[in-house]
Structures are given as C-alpha cells and as structure tokens.
Amino acid sequence: MLQSSAMKRALLLFLLLIPFLAAQTATEVKITAEPSHHLALENEFIRVFKVDVAPHASTLMHRHRHDYVFVTLGDAHVSNEVEGKPPADLKLADGDTRFAAGNFAHVAKNLSDQPFRNVMIELMQDEKLRQTPSHWPEESGEKTFLGGRSTILFVKDGVRVSEVNLEPGAIVPSHHHDGPHLLIAITDLDIRSDVEGMGPMPGKFKSGDVKWLPGGYTHTLTNVGNSPARLVTVEF
Numbered sequence: 220m221l222q223s224s225a226m227k228r229a230l231l232l233f234l235l236l237i238p239f240l241a242a243q244t245a246t247e248v249k250i251t252a253e254p255s256h257h258l259a260l261e262n263e264f265i266r267v268f269k270v271d272v273a274p275h276a277s278t279l280m281h282r283h284r285h286d287y288v289f290v291t292l293g294d295a296h297v298s299n300e301v302e303g304k305p306p307a308d309l310k311l312a313d314g315d316t317r318f319a320a321g322n323f324a325h326v327a328k329n330l331s332d333q334p335f336r337n338v339m340i341e342l343m344q345d346e347k348l349r350q351t352p353s354h355w356p357e358e359s360g361e362k363t364f365l366g367g368r369s370t371i372l373f374v375k376d377g378v379r380v381s382e383v384n385l386e387p388g389a390i391v392p393s394h395h396h397d398g399p400h401l402l403i404a405i406t407d408l409d410i411r412s413d414v415e416g417m418g419p420m421p422g423k424f425k426s427g428d429v430k431w432l433p434g435g436y437t438h439t440l441t442n443v444g445n446s447p448a449r450l451v452t453v454e455f
Contacts, residue, residue, distance in 0.1 A: 247281065248279050248280065248281050249281065250282065250283065250284075253278055253279050253281040254278075254279070255270055255271055255276075256268040256269075256278075257271070259338075260429055260431060262431065263344070264343060264344060264399065264455055265340050265341060265342065265401060265431075266285075266340075266341040267339070267340050267429050268339045268341070269336075269427055270336065270338070271334055271335070271336050272329040272334065273334055274329060274331060274332050274334060275330070276329055277328040277329070278328075279326070281326075282324040283319070283321045283322070283324075284322060285341045285343060285345050286320050286341075286375065287318075287321060287341045287342060288316065288317070288319075288375070288378070288453060289340070290337055290338045290403050290451050291314060291316070291336075292313065292314075292336040292337055292405065292426055292427050293334070293335075293336055294310075294312055294313050294331075295331060295335045295337075296308075296309070296329075296331040297330060297331075299327055300327070301324070301325040302324040306328075314382070314405045316372055316382065316451050318375045318380070336427060338429060340401060340403075340453055342378060344376075348376040348377035348378065351377050353374055353377055355374055355379050358373075358379070359371050359374075364390070364391065364392055365389060365390075366385065366386040366387075366388060366389025366442075367386060367389040368383075369381055369391060370382050370383075372451075377455070378453055378454065379453075380453050380454075381451065382405075382449070382451050383440075383451075383452065384447065384448070384449050385410075385442035387442055388441070388442060388443075390440065390442075391441075392439060393437060393439050394439075395436070395437040396432070396435070396436055396438075398454060398455045399431065399454075399455050400434070400452050400453060400455060401429060401430070401432070401452065402429065402430040402432060402450055402451075403428075403429050403452075404425065404427065404429075404449075404450050405426060405450055405451060406426055406447065406448055406449045407424065407425055407426055407444075408422065408423065408428075408442075408448050408450060409423050409442070409445075410423075410424075410442055410443060410444070410448060411440070411441045411443050412438050413438055413439045413440075414437070414438040415436065415437045415438065421443070434455075
C-alpha cells in the first residue's frame with residue numbers, strides 16, 4: 220500500500236513536470252549564448268557572428284532583435300522555424316547574400332550532410348537608419364571591368380551591400396569610400412589594395428573572414444592570387 224502511494228506521488232510529480240520540461244526545451248536564449256553563433260566583431264555600427272551548424276543539427280531558439288544581413292558559405296539546405304509560424308524550407312547557394320528584418324525568434328535546422336555556415340551581420344543602428352533617407356547615388360546595377368564585376372545587391376537601412384568577383388590578375392578600378400565598410404570573404408582571398416598616398420597593402424583572408432575598414436580613402440583592388448576571388452562589402 221505504501222509502495223502504491225509512493226508510485227502514485229512519483230507519477231503525479233512526473234506529470235506536473237512535463238509542461239515545465241517542455242517549456243525548458245523551447246526556452247529562448249540570447250544570440251550571444253547560442254552555441255552555433257560565434258561573435259567575431261563588434262562596434263557601434265555592427266555585430267558580426269560566424270555561424271556554424273553541424274550536419275543535421277539545430278540551433279537553440281534565439282531572437283534576432285536587429286535587422287541583419289547574412290552571407291552563406293557553401294551550399295545549404297535549412298529548415299527555418301520561426302516562432303509562431305510554420306517551418307520554411309530554404310535552399311541557399313554558396314555566396315547567397317540576403318537581408319532579414321529583425322525582432323523574431325527562430326530555430327535553424329541543418330538538413331544537409333554538410334555544415335551550414337554563414338556570416339551574420341547585425342545592423343545595430345537599424346531603427347535610426349530606417350528613418351534616414353538613403354544617401355547612395357546608386358542603389359542597384361552592375362559594373363564590369365576586365366576580368367571582373369561589382370554588383371550592388373541591395374540597399375537596406377541605409378546600408379549598401381555589394382558583391383565583387385575578380386579573376387586572377389583582375390583589378391577593381393579606382394574608387395572612393397566616403398564611409399566605413401565591412402569586407403566578407405566568400406572564397407579564400409589573396410588581394411592587394413593600392414591606396415592613394417599610402418601605397419600597396421596586401422591582404423590574405425580565408426573564406427568567412429571579415430575585415431572592418433575605415434572610410435575616407437581612394438584605392439584600387441587587385442586579385443594577386445591564382446584563383447577567382449569573391450567577396451561581399453557592406454557599406455555605411
């Protein structure tokens with residue numbers, strides 16, 4: 220009889236714990252505490268995370284409080300499960316660069332046999348920039364030159380996002396950066412920046428590397444490597 224009462228109490232306790240355990244499973248974590256998101260760079264303009272989700276693994280539920288841009292590294296197949304919405308099946312190509320409006324929580328499930336990798340750039344001044352008229356004279360279009368091209372992908376929150384493709388030996392013609400910008404390497408890069416008044420500045424980057432660059436200079440950019448170079452810039 221005593222054993223039966225103890226078993227009943229244990230069963231009742233287990234039943235009472237089920238909702239608590241379910242809630243714990245769905246608990247939302249800060250993006251800085253999400254194990255697949257690795258903070259790479261932070262300043263007043265941006266917060267950059269390198270995201271790496273193992274094959275057939277999932278992130279924890281986490282919230283994006285700011286608008287952001289993400290650059291996909293390698294082909295990917297992901298289930299994007301936004302809180303309160305049905306799952307969305309996403310197939311992303313290597314270098315696919317997109318904008319996402321913030322203020323949502325989600326889980327990203329990697330449906331592929333390969334790691335899901337991307338660089339995620341939070342726009343920390345998104346609320347202010349949404350209300351600011353765009354200062355960009357060009358918000359779309361493509362410029363081609365010998366051995367390469369530069370394509371404006373989109374302008375969002377006052378930020379201009381472009382992709383640059385360079386064959387070995389190709390040079391981006393001289394151009395000026397008024398404001399700062401972020402470079403994201405899609406491929407491994409072996410490049411040289413020739414800044415007016417400063418001389419050549421070599422740079423080697425691995426795929427997924429990022430570099431914050433100040434504004435106020437004019438330069439050319441040369442692919443001095445033996446392989447095609449592909450990169451994204453986020454200009455402020």
